[in-house]
Amino acid sequence: MSNLQKQLQRFFERERYDKIISLIESLSEKEQTWDVMEHYIRALSNDWKHERAIEVSMQFQEQGLNNPYWHYRLGYSYFRLDNKKKAKQFLLQAKELADSDEILISRIDDVWNALHGKPIKQEPKTKYIMVDEELIDEMDEHDVGYIIYPLWFGVNIYESGDVYEDCLKTFSIPQRYVFAMQWYSAEVNNGGHDQFYWNSTGIVWEDALKGFEAIKAFAIVDILKESAKRMGGSPSKNRNERQDYLDKHQVVFDDLDDLYYDNQADMMELLILYIKENAKKFIYSGEIQIG
Numbered sequence: 001m002s003n004l005q006k007q008l009q010r011f012f013e014r015e016r017y018d019k020i021i022s023l024i025e026s027l028s029e030k031e032q033t034w035d036v037m038e039h040y041i042r043a044l045s046n047d048w049k050h051e052r053a054i055e056v057s058m059q060f061q062e063q064g065l066n067n068p069y070w071h072y073r074l075g076y077s078y079f080r081l082d083n084k085k086k087a088k089q090f091l092l093q094a095k096e097l098a099d100s101d102e103i104l105i106s107r108i109d110d111v112w113n114a115l116h117g118k119p120i121k122q123e124p125k126t127k128y129i130m131v132d133e134e135l136i137d138e139m140d141e142h143d144v145g146y147i148i149y150p151l152w153f154g155v156n157i158y159e160s161g162d163v164y165e166d167c168l169k170t171f172s173i174p175q176r177y178v179f180a181m182q183w184y185s186a187e188v189n190n191g192g193h194d195q196f197y198w199n200s201t202g203i204v205w206e207d208a209l210k211g212f213e214a215i216k217a218f219a220i221v222d223i224l225k226e227s228a229k230r231m232g233g234s235p236s237k238n239r240n241e242r243q244d245y246l247d248k249h250q251v252v253f254d255d256l257d258d259l260y261y262d263n264q265a266d267m268m269e270l271l272i273l274y275i276k277e278n279a280k281k282f283i284y285s286g287e288i289q290i291g
Contacts, residue, residue, distance in 0.1 A: 154170075
């Protein structure tokens with residue numbers, strides 16, 4: 001396998017479609033062979049750039065004519081663009097060419113069922129995750145989610161505090177903190193502190209606070225401490241109890257939301273530095289169930 005192929009494979013494993021697109025676009029025209037451009041089309045499709053994916057695919061009609069994946073990706077992109085006629089045309093051809101490729105046939109069937117408004121049959125799915133020191137050394141903010149991928153699917157925040165704690169036993173303290181900080185940031189960015197505490201994610205508030213203290217994001221520490229104070233000082237790990245408190249006291253967080261938005265860029269730099277300084281605590285290799 002060439003160095004380019006290794007790079008592309010690594011980026012696909014990390015779901016860094018933006019890097020795949022940039023890397024292939026930086027190649028010379030001579031280097032942009034069909035073998036390489038197949039990866040480019042796949043990355044475009046996964047990155048929701050379906051019009052561009054179709055445009056590039058049609059430049060390789062001769063190579064794709066008997067390739068089931070070429071037809072499938074065109075069918076999928078047309079499906080996402082709500083062009084049902086063309087989606088069906090390419091999906092039918094993909095299935096005819098797929099032969100005994102059960103994985104591809106399953107994907108085709110999923111899109112075909114979605115086209116016809118039928119429920120997709122859900123089979124247990126696994127994903128291989130490898131977080132190593134090389135990945136962490138070259139990481140940026142887009143890699144944080146992948147680095148804690150095992151926790152996204154392995155930690156239950158939707159039941160009790162005991163269940164939450166039990167799920168975290170197999171993970172390191174730094175993993176735990178980053179997981180909590182990411183949930184906090186995602187919720188506050190999406191709907192403010194009110195959403196964070198109202199949803200199941202509020203269960204992580206204490207770990208998020210400890211995490212921000214660990215990475216020395218003191219501006220965020222102050223914001224989160226003040227939000228907890230407005231929730232009675234020590235927000236319940238029980239979602240119903242948090243919701244009751246919010247309803248009863250009509251807690252307002254607008255000023256804290258604004259402060260968070262003003263400070264989150266600096267926080268992300270500190271978060272990445274923390275992961276790099278504790279790289280060994282984030283190493284992971286193995287299959288995880290994702291569905």
